Structure formats: structure tokens, C-alpha cells
Amino acid sequence: MTTNTSATAPVADARALGLAHYAARGVLEQVLARHGMTFQQQVTLRAAATADAPRTPDELVAQVRDSLKADPADVHATFDELLARRLLVADGPHLLPTDAGRELLAAVGAETAPVTARVWGGIPAEDLAAAGRVLALVTERANAEFAALTG
Numbered sequence: 563m564t565t566n567t568s569a570t571a572p573v574a575d576a577r578a579l580g581l582a583h584y585a586a587r588g589v590l591e592q593v594l595a596r597h598g599m600t601f602q603q604q605v606t607l608r609a610a611a612t613a614d615a616p617r618t619p620d621e622l623v624a625q626v627r628d629s630l631k632a633d634p635a636d637v638h639a640t641f642d643e644l645l646a647r648r649l650l651v652a653d654g655p656h657l658l659p660t661d662a663g664r665e666l667l668a669a670v671g672a673e674t675a676p677v678t679a680r681v682w683g684g685i686p687a688e689d690l691a692a693a694g695r696v697l698a699l700v701t702e703r704a705n706a707e708f709a710a711l712t713g
Contacts, residue, residue, distance in 0.1 A: 574696060586681065593673045597666060604670065605629055606640045607649055607663050616656035631708060 572578055587601065594604055609625045610617060617625070623637045641657060644650040649663035659667075682690075 574693075579697075579700065589677055589681075590670075590674060593670055596673075597670060599666065599670070600640075602626070602630060602632060602636070602640050603644055603649075604667075606637065607644055607659060608667060610650060610657055611659040611664055611667055616653065616658055618655050619657055622657060628705075 590604075591601055594601060606622065606626050609622055609629070613621075613625075619638065619641060622641070623634050626632055626637045626640075627634060641650065644663070645652065645657075647662075648660055649666060650657050651660050652658075
């Protein structure tokens with residue numbers, strides 16, 4: 563495997579970030595497709611499954627919208643899809659993942675884990691830390707710009 567040295571490495575910019583995002587997302591979407599699942603369904607189901615406490619639909623919409631910048635109506639449609647597949651269940655005012663939903667997330671995680679290890683493996687810890695700091699700052703700034711445009 564060859565890696566770029568600092569002398570030849572491209573400068574981090576919006577294009578480089580987008581290319582990395584879509585390359586990784588493309589891998590995930592291939593796995594999700596084998597399970598008949600979309601990216602938005604996976605993000606929505608994961609939000610419900612990893613919540614510290616049961617979430618209402620409005621709370622899940624806010625979380626998914628924050629992550630994907632998705633239209634709330636589209637997130638509600640995703641709830642309907644997940645409910646129809648019995649991956650989510652309504653429990654009073656909350657939406658909860660079913661055992662089947664948790665099993666599906668685990669299966670997707672198991673399938674993507676080796677790919678993730680190959681993609682991220684061997685990157686020096688200091689590079690990952692620097693990239694993490696930059697990505698956190700870019701995310702914060704972009705979220706502020708998004709809020710200004712949509713607020």
C-alpha cells in the first residue's frame with residue numbers, strides 16, 4: 563500500500579472531504595443494499611438504537627436532520643418504512659428499535675468492520691487526531707452556515 567507523504571499530499575478542502583465521504587459512503591451503501599436498506603434508513607435506525615433513552619419521533623427527526631440535513635417529511639417517511647419492515651416499533655410516544663432492527667444493524671456492522679479496518683488501518687494516531695480536530699471544526703462551521711441559511 564502506498565501513502566502520500568506530506569510533500570505530495572493534497573491540501574484538505576471541501577472537495578477532498580466530499581470525495582472521502584462519498585468513497586466511504588459508497589462502500590456502506592453496497593452493504594446496506596444487500597439488506598434492502600437505504601443510507602437514511604440506517605442513520606435513522608441507528609439513531610433510535612443508540613439513544614440513551616427512548617426517543618419520540620420529533621426527537622429522532624431533529625437528530626437525523628442534524629446529521630443528514632434531511633427534510634423532516636423525508637425522515638417521517640423513513641419512520642414509516644422502518645415501521646413497515648418491523649425494524650422500529652411505536653411504544654407509546656416513542657419509536658424503539660426491534661430485535662430485528664438491532665440484528666440488522668449488527669449484521670451491517672459486522673460486514674463493514676473488515677473494510678473499515680482496511681481503510682483506517684495504518685494511519686498514524688497523530689494524523690487521525692489532527693484530521694479529527696479539523697473535521698470537528700469544519701462540521702461546526704458548516705452547521706453554523708446551514709443554520710444561518712435555513713433559520
